[in-house]
Amino acid sequence: MNSTIRAVTSDPSQTAFGFKAGRMYAPAEVEGGLACDCSCFGCGAILVAKKGQKNRWHFAHHKVEIGVTCAESAIHAAAKQVLLEQNWLTVPKLTIVVSSQTKLGLMMQESSTLCERRTIRFERSLPEVWERNIRPDVVGYRGEKKLLVEMYFRHKVDTDKLRKIADLKLPSIEIDLADMDISTGFEAITQRVIHDTAFKSWLFFPNEREERHRLRMSLAKRIRRANNEQKAKAAADKEREATRQRKLHEDRTRREAAAERYRQMSPEHKEQDLRERLGIVGRWPYYLQKESVGGSAISEKAMIWQAALFARFIFHKANLGYDLKQSLIFSWVLDRFDTGSSSIEAVNVEVRRYLGYLCACGFLRKLLFYRHEGQSYVVVHGELAPPKRVETAKEATHQIPIAARPTPVALGTHEHWIWRASWPNWSDISEEATRLIASSEYGELLEALLQEISPVRHPREPIECAEVMRAHGVPQDAVMSFLEKLGLVLTTTLPGRRIQP
Structure with missing residues (x-):
């Protein structure tokens, strides 16, 4: 066939194969024109073999219109002819799958x-042999075994014929030819009918129904077992949760009872108990009686609640390898001590302030702050006596006796600090704060200060922060420079006297 011939779209006036002397022929196998001596397999009309140089070679009806199904009948007959001549074919894999869901929706x-x-x-194959009351397109024989083969264009085997095939209990397959047209040659038909399995499907396979029933019964057992296991697991989970809630309730009741008994103890009894637990002899340690400026949010004496906190969370607990969470300490204080009419926030501030003080004293070390976890600490010194403080040369220069401090000198103007009206977001300054804290020898104290102030909770004047930190040995310049670099304060000048640091 000339290589310059091009394909055309399917034309209902054309057909791909002609019938002559009991078999189907392609245009290339016969003479051109009426000399092809072929007829239409569908309607019996005379065909003309069109073997031109422009269009794909094909057959056309001579002086009559082609029937609606002529082209399909020709391809169908050619497909049967290929199977009968080849006398073999490849059949598809047949796998049965049954599925269902458990009560919880698990697919099995x-x-x-x-x-x-x-x-x-x-061994042999025959066309359209009657098998009881049906006549398949082809029946293949191998000994006493038979395989029924059906081929279709528009209409697959219907329900009635399927029932009849099932009654025969003979394996049967169906081949789909629906996408083939006049461009289809014997090579494509051979590939479809003999080799491919994508266009083949099983209509009936012996014992399929029995095997499907067996699978359903097996699956039903598995689903019942899974449902029972899920039910048992749900019951066990419910019992575990009930046990957990019961234990939580018992623990909470026990803690509340212990806290109530502690509240009922006299101050003298509490003091005696703490002396025995901590081994305090004589004078009460100063770091266990840190009074709050302006009054405490906790009704209990400072020496009692602070010593109790020290005994519970710090005493003999240094370097135990766990993080001490501020939220845990705060909850314990609320349960243990009377807070009167103080707000929870006020009590929280009181506890945070004291923990910051213990950090400054060397008992605790504050860990990096993560908003989703809250503040945590590590106990670095768990003995009653505070750790010795190593005084650096720089610190010594700032420890000037009160009597030796110079009096304010009138200079005309003096430096003044004010809070910024709008504070930057913590996410914008966290890295800078971490860097400044790490590079300062007063890092822990500056970090404690940063935890105590916020846009809505800070002293009226920024200089008050420096005055509080001065009591812990932090120079005024270090405090104000820290706040200024974080963008929390602004420096200005006012007439009058300069306050000496």
Whole structure:
């Protein structure tokens, strides 16, 4: 066939094969024109073999219109002819799958393969042989075994014929030819009918119904077992949760009872108990009686609640390898001590301030702050006596006796600090704060200060922060420079006297 011939779209006046002397022929196998001596397999009309140089070679009806199904009948007949002449074909794999869900929606399935993809070679094959009350397109024989083959264009095997095939209990397959047109040659038909399995499907396979029933029964057992296991697990989970809630309730009741008994103890009894637990002899340690400026949010004496906190969370607990969470300490204080009419926030501030003081004294070390976890600490010194403080040369220069401090000198103007009206977001300054804290020898104290102030909670004047930190040995310049670099304060000048640091 000339290589310059091009394909055209399917034309209902054309057909791909002609019928002559009992078999189907392609245009290339016969003479051109009426000399082809072919007829239409569908309607019996005379065909003309069109073998031009422009269009794909084909057959056309001579002086009559082509029937609606003539082209399809020709391809169908050619497909049967290929199978009868080849006398073998490849059948598709047949796998049965049944599925269902458990009560909790878990999908489960069972599967079984009845037939693998394989080649079947017939001893002989015959077209349209009656099998009781049906006549398949082709029947292939191998000994006493038979395979029924159906081929279709528009209409697949209907329900009635399927029932009749099932009554025969003979394996049957169906081949889909629906996408083939006049461009289809014997090569494409051979590939479809003999080799491919994508366009083949099983209509009936012996014992398929029995195997499907067996799979359903097996799956039903698995689902019942899964439902029972899920039910048992749900019951066990419910019992575990009930046990957990019961234990939480018992623990909470026990803590509340212990806290109530502690509240009922006299101050003298509490003091005696703490002396025995901590081994305090004589004078009460100064760091266990840190009074709050302006009154305490906790009704209990400072020496009692602070010593109790020290005994519970710090005493003999240094370097135990766990983080001490501020939220845990705060909850314990609320349960243990009377807070009167103080707000929870006020009590929280009181506890945070004291923990910051213990950091400055060397008992605790504050860990990096993570908003989703809250503040945590590590106990670095768990003995009653505070750790010795190593005084640096720089610190010594700032420890000037009160009597030796110079009096304010009138200079005309003096430096003054004010809070910024709008504070930057913590996410914008966290890295800078971490860097400044790490590079300062007063890092822990500056970090404690940063935890105590916020846009809505800070002293009226920024200089008050420096005055508080001065009591812990932090120079005024270090405090104000820290706040200024973080963008929390502004420096200005006012007439009058300069306050000496």
